[in-house]
Amino acid sequence: MNKEQSISRENELLIKTAVGDENAFRELYDLTNKAVYFYLYRLLKDRESAEDVQIDVFTQVWKGAKKFKGKSKVTTWIFGIARNLAMNELRKRKYHVNIDDYPEMTQDNSTDQGPDLEAMDQKKIIKNAMSKISSKHQEVLDLVFFHEMNYQEISDTLHVSVNTVKTRVFYAKSAFKKKLKQLRVYDDDI
């Protein structure tokens, strides 16, 4: 199934879901759940929360299917729901007020004492650099490179303008490059 066929199938499934067709809902779930889970996992950083929010997301999809106006792709709409619920979850945790206000995130606290770069190959350095950029930047890069969305779809998901998306992608790249450079210098020093 190519991308266009897939979009049309998702639309068809959502229309059937709106009238209570559980088989259509199951198929829509099968088509989209992995991407949604990945997106949630990257935002929430733990499996259990991602699963809990995933359940709420698809409950909302079932309940809100009638309200879908077709202004965006079905997957973009589902990602929008996922993002809202993930933000609520983050607010509940009082972890961060808004993802756009995220400070630089450090997933690996061991780097505070100096990471074990000896064993770090190129891919690990890249991974480490990626973990050091803000969640806001990680999110936009996830949407481009993992979810393979175009600028318009990202704009619909994040509710920001296409120009903001483009700018954010380039800022994310610059932040990543900066972190990568720091880690490579550190690696070379060792």
Next chain:
Amino acid sequence: MMMIYKTKDLKKMIPMYLNGRLSEDENREFENALESNPELADELNDFSDINTYYQGMEDEIPQPASNLYSRVISNIRSEEKKQSRSLTADTADSIREFFTNTFSTPRLAWACAAVQFAVIIVLLVANPIGNNEDNNMITLSGPNHVITKNAVMINVVFNAETKEKEIRELLNRTETNIISGPAPNGVYILVVSENKNVETILEEFDNSPIINNVGVVY
């Protein structure tokens, strides 16, 4: 037709080039530009590092529980139950609220008064006979009679123990009709048929054991 892109625009195309979202034409032009634009090639290189990070990323994310779909369905069922319970509760609350509001305020009393007033007005308009001075004393249970100018009317007071049947028999025999009464003092007004002799009737009434008092109306 060949589009000429500025380097700035070509750079913005890099992420879409790497994720395969450029159209065929855009892709071809981007690759043509790449051969002759080292600045673009450098930028592509930076983004390629990021793209590398995402290769195989899916394998690094812990897989969700296999029963996630059934959890979604049971969550939907439980939300639907909750919603239906809340709808029932809402309806009960609305009814309770309606009665509380209705009976705890003078609105109902005012509404009843307004309805009664409206009914009275409607009856007055629909039944104007009550406004007619000539007819306002007509006995409601009696037949309507045309009373001419020369008609003779008699005041009668019946015995308290008299039965309706006896009165009817007397009235039929004398061809008289009640046109009004009883007044508070028990007086009925009877009209005498024009072909009857008033004196004879008065005499019969005088002699009747069921009549206490009789006299012509002047």
